[in-house]
Amino acid sequence: MLNPQWLRSFAMLAQAGSFTAAADELKLTQAAVSQHIRHLEDALGPLLIRRPRALELTPAGKALLEYCAEMERANERLHARLADDGEVGTVGLITPGSIGLFLYPRLLDLQAMTPGLVIRHRFAPDAEVLEAVLHNRFEIGLVMLKPDDPRLTASAFSEEPLELVYPAGERIDSWQDLERMGFMDHPDGKAMASRLLSRHFPGNPGVQTLPCRGFSNQVGLMLEPVARGFGFTVIPRYARQAFANQEAIEVVQCNVPVVDTLWLIHRAEWPLSPRAARVVEYLRRQVKAV
Structure with a gap:
């Protein structure tokens, strides 16, 4: 990688037109600017044609000047990103x-x-x-x-209870009601149901004994079959709150809820x-x- 100070000296030299003017602008000695250009030419070949009253860039010099401009734009983009104001x-x-x-x-x-x-x-x-x-x-x-x-780093973000959700118009008073209705499963369904049903129906024979009426791997769709009366399910509260057809479902109020903490x-x-x-x-x- 080329030394940034060498590049600044070259870009200023191309702009100022002389070593003396470039050194003054950069607050360096003329010898320092000359040394920077010599290092660049050792690496890239001839960059300048030195004439008595002017400097002329070689094709390599023009390419390097374009490169300097690209680096300056990249530097500006970097500073803009680091100066993040929270809105962009x-x-x-x-x-x-x-x-x-x-x-x-x-x-x-x-x-x-x-x-x-x-x-x-x-x-x-x-x-x-x-x-x-x-x-x-x-x-x-x-x-x-x-x-x-x-x-x-982890910090508590929110709490999310599990909910037993069933079709509107049904009743859940006993384990037999769950057996009659059947279970709508999802990837975490049985684990969530086991945790919640053990609180709501202590001593129950287990969710695996309930008839399975269907399965979906999309939690966002799990309440659609429940709303259509195909069975009940157990899902986190935020998934239930996001469901559009709230009037088609009901939630069992559990006296001993199961609540998970979400961590940011x-x-x-x-x-x-x-x-x-x-x-x-x-x-x-x-x-x-x-």
């Missing part, structure tokens, strides 16, 4: 499906209010969230289990960018308002 640039957020369904429309609201902000969001399970943040593919993430990796994570070695910090502050207000 891209923010990457990766989350589990349930909370993502709740947050994404609100992120779009923020983007509409801040046209210079670009939101990049991805749904992913905990393991993928951790890996993406650790490898800097996303600046911030949300996970269900607090990580113990020293490279990550980012790399511990450096602070959040101002724009990411702005997104986090905005989202914390959104979840508190629910």
